Amino acid sequence: MAHATPHANRLAEETSPYLQQHAHNPVDWYPWGPEALGRAKAEQKPILVSIGYAACHWCHVMERESFENAAVAAVMNTHFVCIKVDREERPDVDQIYMDALHAMGLQGGWPLNVFLTADAKPFYGGTYFPKGSWVKLLTNIGEAYAGEHRAELEQSAERFMEVIGTSELAKCGAHNRNTAQEADYSALQAIGVAPETGPAGVSAEEFKLLVYNLGVQFDREHGGMNRAPKFPMPSIWRFLLRAYAISGSQTVLDQAVLTLREMAWGGIYDQAHGGFARYSVDGEWLAPHFEKMLYDNGQLVSLYSEAFQITQDELFRETVYDTIEFIRLELTNAEGGFYSSLDADSEGEEGRFYVFTKEELRTILGDEEPLFSDYYNCTALGNWEHGRNILHRRATDEEFAAAHQLAPGVVPELVAGWKQKIMAVRATRVRPGLDDKVLTGWNALMLQGLTDAYRAFGELEFLVMAEHNARFIEANLRDGKRLYRTCKNGRASISGFLEDYALVIQAYISLYEVSFAEKWLREAERLTEYVLSNFFDSTENQFFYTDSSAEPLIVRKKELFDNVIPASNSVMAHNLRRLGRHLEKAEYVDLAAAMLAQIRHLVVKEPQHLTNWASLYAALLRPGAEVAIVGPDAETFREELNRQFLFDAVLTGTEEASKLPLLALHTPTQDGRTAVHICRNQACLPPVFSVTEALGEL
Numbered sequence: 001m002a003h004a005t006p007h008a009n010r011l012a013e014e015t016s017p018y019l020q021q022h023a024h025n026p027v028d029w030y031p032w033g034p035e036a037l038g039r040a041k042a043e044q045k046p047i048l049v050s051i052g053y054a055a056c057h058w059c060h061v062m063e064r065e066s067f068e069n070a071a072v073a074a075v076m077n078t079h080f081v082c083i084k085v086d087r088e089e090r091p092d093v094d095q096i097y098m099d100a101l102h103a104m105g106l107q108g109g110w111p112l113n114v115f116l117t118a119d120a121k122p123f124y125g126g127t128y129f130p131k132g133s134w135v136k137l138l139t140n141i142g143e144a145y146a147g148e149h150r151a152e153l154e155q156s157a158e159r160f161m162e163v164i165g166t167s168e169l170a171k172c173g174a175h176n177r178n179t180a181q182e183a184d185y186s187a188l189q190a191i192g193v194a195p196e197t198g199p200a201g202v203s204a205e206e207f208k209l210l211v212y213n214l215g216v217q218f219d220r221e222h223g224g225m226n227r228a229p230k231f232p233m234p235s236i237w238r239f240l241l242r243a244y245a246i247s248g249s250q251t252v253l254d255q256a257v258l259t260l261r262e263m264a265w266g267g268i269y270d271q272a273h274g275g276f277a278r279y280s281v282d283g284e285w286l287a288p289h290f291e292k293m294l295y296d297n298g299q300l301v302s303l304y305s306e307a308f309q310i311t312q313d314e315l316f317r318e319t320v321y322d323t324i325e326f327i328r329l330e331l332t333n334a335e336g337g338f339y340s341s342l343d344a345d346s347e348g349e350e351g352r353f354y355v356f357t358k359e360e361l362r363t364i365l366g367d368e369e370p371l372f373s374d375y376y377n378c379t380a381l382g383n384w385e386h387g388r389n390i391l392h393r394r395a396t397d398e399e400f401a402a403a404h405q406l407a408p409g410v411v412p413e414l415v416a417g418w419k420q421k422i423m424a425v426r427a428t429r430v431r432p433g434l435d436d437k438v439l440t441g442w443n444a445l446m447l448q449g450l451t452d453a454y455r456a457f458g459e460l461e462f463l464v465m466a467e468h469n470a471r472f473i474e475a476n477l478r479d480g481k482r483l484y485r486t487c488k489n490g491r492a493s494i495s496g497f498l499e500d501y502a503l504v505i506q507a508y509i510s511l512y513e514v515s516f517a518e519k520w521l522r523e524a525e526r527l528t529e530y531v532l533s534n535f536f537d538s539t540e541n542q543f544f545y546t547d548s549s550a551e552p553l554i555v556r557k558k559e560l561f562d563n564v565i566p567a568s569n570s571v572m573a574h575n576l577r578r579l580g581r582h583l584e585k586a587e588y589v590d591l592a593a594a595m596l597a598q599i600r601h602l603v604v605k606e607p608q609h610l611t612n613w614a615s616l617y618a619a620l621l622r623p624g625a626e627v628a629i630v631g632p633d634a635e636t637f638r639e640e641l642n643r644q645f646l647f648d649a650v651l652t653g654t655e656e657a658s659k660l661p662l663l664a665l666h667t668p669t670q671d672g673r674t675a676v677h678i679c680r681n682q683a684c685l686p687p688v689f690s691v692t693e694a695l696g697e698l
Contacts, residue, residue, distance in 0.1 A: 010035075015488040016086040017435045018054040022063065026073035029084045032093055040081040040118045046145045046153075047116040048080040048138075051087050051094050054435035055278075055291035055341040057350050058128045059111045065131045075135055079142025080115075087112070088340060088439055089486050089494055092546050095557055096164060101125045103163040115141055120554055121157035122164075161554065168560045169540055169598060200597040202621045206604055210614060211243055211252065214607040219283065223259030225608065228283040232263060232276060234299035235566045239611040239618070241306050245647035246622040253310070260307050263300075264319045267390035270354065271376060272422040274322030275330070276300050277344075286392055287384060290351040290432070291344040294331055294442045295565055297323055298338075301449030305456040309645035315396075320453050324462065327446065333438070336468030337476065337487075338446045343433035353432050355388035356422075364421050372418050375400055375411075391422075437488040440477045440496055443469060444503035445565070451510040455642040463514065470511055470520065473504060481530040482547075498545045498559065501531045502571035509578050513651045514642060516634065518660060521582060528579055528588075531572065541594045542569050560599060566612035569595065573616055581626055581650045584661035593620060623681060624648025625698055630666040631655065631674025640691040641676075646698055 012023035014031050022029055030036030032049070040047045050067075052059035066072045076082050087094035087110065097114040100122035101107075107127070114125035129137060145153055214236070219226040225233070240256040243249065263269060266285025268277050276296050277288035301323055308316040331339045346353045358380045362369045373379070378389035395403070397411040450466035453459065476492060477484045483496030483504060508524040511517070535543040537558070545559050545568060559568045573595040580588025596603070596616050603610045603617055624647055629637045634653040641651065652662045666677055675687040676694040688694050 011084055015486075015491055015493065016054075016089050016437060017433075017488075018052060018059075018086040018088070019084055021054065022067060022084050025063070025067045026070045026077075027067050027082050028073075028077045029082050032083050032085050032090055036081055036083050037120060040116075040120070043081070044118050045081050046079070046118065046141065047083060047120060048076060049083045049085060049093070049097060049114050049116060051085040051097065051112040051114075052110045053086060053088050053341075054433065055293065055343045056110050057289055057291065057344045058109075060343075060345060062111050062128050062134075066129070066134050069131065072131060072135055072138075075138045075142070079138060079146070088435075088442075089437070091499065092497060092550075092553060092557070095545065095559065096553055096555060097122055097125065099164045099557070100160050101127075103160045117154050117157050121154075121161050123153045123157040123160065165555045167540060168558055169542070199593040199620045200600055200617075202596075202600070202617050204621065207617060207621055210604045210607050210617065211247075211249075213605065214239075214611070214614070215252075215255070217608050218255055220255070220258075222284050223255070223262040224283075224285070229279050229281045230268075230283060230285060231279040231564055232268070232296055232300060233564060233611075234296075234303045235562050235611045235615070236608065238303050238306065239607075239615045241303075241310060241645070242615050242618045242647055244310070245645060246618050256307065257311060257313070260304060260319075261313075261315060264304075264315055265393035267392040269319070270326065271391040271393065272354075272419050272426070273326055274319070274324075275326035276323070287390060288351075289344050290354055292326075292330075292342040294327075294338050294340055294439070295445050297327060297331075298442065298445035298447075298449040299565075301327075301446070302452040305449070305452040306645055309456050309643065317457065320457070321459075324450070324453060324465070328465065330434075332465075333436070335476070336465070336472040337438040338443050338469065340435040340437050340439055340442060343435070346430045346432045351384065351388075351390070353426060353429050355384050355390055357382065357387050357389070360425075361389075364425055365418065368414070368418070371404065371414065374404070375415070375418075437486050438472075438476070439486050440473065440483055440500040441485075441503040441565075443473060443477075444500070444507040447473075447507040448503070448510055451507065451514045454514050458639050458643065466511055467515070470508070474523070481526055483527070495547055495550050497547075498531070498535050498543050498568040498572065499565070501527055501535070502568045502575060505531075505575045505579070506571055509575065509582070512582075514638070516638060516653045518658065521579075521660070524575070524579055525583060528575065541591070541598050543572055561609045562612040563609075567610075570610070570612040570616065574612070574619075577616070577619065578650060582652060582660070582662060592616065596620065619648040622648070624650070625678050625680040626650045626662055627652070627694070627698070628662045628666055628677040628679075629653030629674065630663060630677070631668050632672060633674035637674055637676060637691055637694070641694060641698075644695060644698075649698065 008023055009025060009029045011019040011029050011031060014020060019031060085093050098108050098112060100114060104125060106125065109127040111128055114122050116122050124141065217225050224230045237256045237259055240252050244253040262285050266280065268280045268285045268288045275292050278291050278293050278296060279289060281287050281289065301320055304316045304319045327338065330342060333339065344350050358378060361373060361378060365372050376391040377394055382388045384390045398408055401408045401411050447466055447469045450462045454462040454466065476487050483500050484492040485494035485496050485500055505524045505527050508520040512521040531543065534548045537544055542558050545557050561567055562570055573592045576588040577592035596613060599613060603613045607614050627649055632655055634655045638651065638653050652660060654663050657667055669675055673689045675689055677687050678685045678694065678697050685697055688697060
């Protein structure tokens with residue numbers, strides 16, 4: 001490769017919008033790869049790896065202050081081989097060096113800047129650095145590595161390697177029993193009573209402790225967890241819906257509903273156009289970092305759809321419909337793929353696109369401004385920077401109508417008109433930047449969201465979008481049994497990670513269950529076989545994050561902890577359980593239980609970090625049914641059954657005959673009726689012939 005010119009560095013040849021943003025920095029950036037790593041080894045220079053993503057506000061700030069500054073760039077280029085990484089394209093690299101930062105006792109976040117030896121082993125790091133501090137740090141480290149302190153830095157790197165090279169299971173002591181749990185059981189055992197346990201050792205008593213340990217972390221006033229900043233964390237609230245389904249606890253459901261209502265009313269939600277920002281900087285969901293990420297919105301569509309199935313709350317319906325419409329208009333390409341994110345910044349200011357001064361609102365709304373401002377809590381001083389207001393709600397439409405002596409039906413009409421006027425003005429503003437790369441796992445989360453929305457509402461457009469996206473994945477991100485991680489402008493690149501496989505498998509199983517198109521179940525089976533062959537580590541009954549044929553890094557990690565996106569291992573465990581039941585593969589179901597068994601005690605002790613695993617715990621504790629629908633009205637029966645929240649149920653069906661294991665023994669009745677066959681815990685009930693009867697059994 002020719003040397004980079006002062007006007008464009010090597011990142012100009014990359015497809016990632018984030019890397020392209022840095023293509024004209026005076027820093028001699030390399031993408032992650034053999035050229036940069038080889039140069040570091042050949043010249044025995046330390047490496048600076050700087051990791052971020054296109055919608056990251058503080059990544060932009062550090063670029064403006066430091067990476068665009070010729071003097072700062074000169075220091076970086078003198079002392080280091082500088083590598084830029086898009087964490088969304090290379091989560092494997094990000095995971096390793098974020099773990100390293102935590103091993104150093106430092107708080108993680110992005111931008112992530114880590115200093116490595118010439119062998120890519122980390123010895124120091126941090127997140128955002130102001131320009132002055134950054135230059136001083138660069139100089140000190142560069143001179144120390146080139147001088148007499150290099151041996152000490154390399155020794156530090158070896159110590160950090162010991163930490164990050166240890167498996168998560170060993171690190172967390174997941175094999176050791178929870179002492180609080182043992183104390184609870186000791187009294188029972190003293191009188192000769194042992195708790196009844198199911199697969200993986202789950203028990204009702206232990207599950208109560210799990211829910212209690214999660215509950216002490218709740219914010220009972222504003223919803224969410226009792227901390228700021230606040231992230232939506234969909235897997236926590238989806239777990240509560242499942243805990244409610246098996247326990248009937250109104251307290252559990254109330255906390256989930258409180259959280260969903262406060263988020264949907266808050267500034268974290270775009271009140272004018274739909275869609276959620278990544279997180280709120282405060283504890284009341286008011287002031288977000290304004291970037292909108294596909295992975296959040298896909299999961300939140302699932303969450304609000306399921307909550308609607310349980311509560312029939314119209315706010316949840318509106319939130320789903322408006323968020324999907326936002327995705328359709330803002331983050332969907334012509335072929336059905338979904339883009340990654342919208343930036344937080346426009347016109348050089350965070351949130352500028354979304355906020356309004358009182359004066360601007362008067363111009364837009366005229367005489368209706370006072371009513372609008374009361375509905376959305378806008379003031380003359382503003383609730384945000386520079387006298388601007390973030391739109392947010394504090395009351396139901398019914399409460400607002402009563403307070404203003406309006407007929408209840410008037411408020412939705414007013415709100416619809418206000419939104420049109422606000423959106424007309426926003427259409428004239430400079431738009432936030434779009435990260436138009438397509439990521440496989442994130443697309444699968446949105447595909448899952450669309451299937452969950454179709455389940456809840458039966459809206460045909462949601463199914464059409466879902467099937468369009470699934471075909472996009474097959475055409476653009478698939479190579480035989482293998483997946484790619486990303487594509488842009490028709491070019492797919494980077495081998496898929498466990499996250500991509502797990503989330504696509506999950507979405508394909510769901511797409512089958514809302515369409516009965518067997519192709520998607522068979523594709524899920526093919527991908528699962530590939531994962532078992534190329535990712536599985538039998539020594540710990542968990543999966544590696546990277547394919548066995550992938551580029552080797554300094555360590556090969558497993559992802560066990562559920563974060564904003566659930567851990568790829570927990571998703572895979574759910575997949576094995578669901579697919580194993582569909583295909584009657586007991587080995588899949590047993591492996592899912594074995595995976596939970598490895599981490600069960602930690603799930604009980606620290607459930608806030610393992611709520612997708614906790615949902616699997618609930619499923620093993622109170623298994624759902626296998627439901628097979630056979631007959632001419634299979635589609636209608638499926639649609640009606642899907643409107644209900646049927647926790648852990650596996651749904652299959654056909655109008656005629658099928659070779660799928662749950663259907664193979666069932667044929668249409670001679671009198672032309674559609675039959676519903678329900679089995680639970682390896683025992684089947686007599687068939688029933690109406691949805692009402694089936695729901696009674698379920």
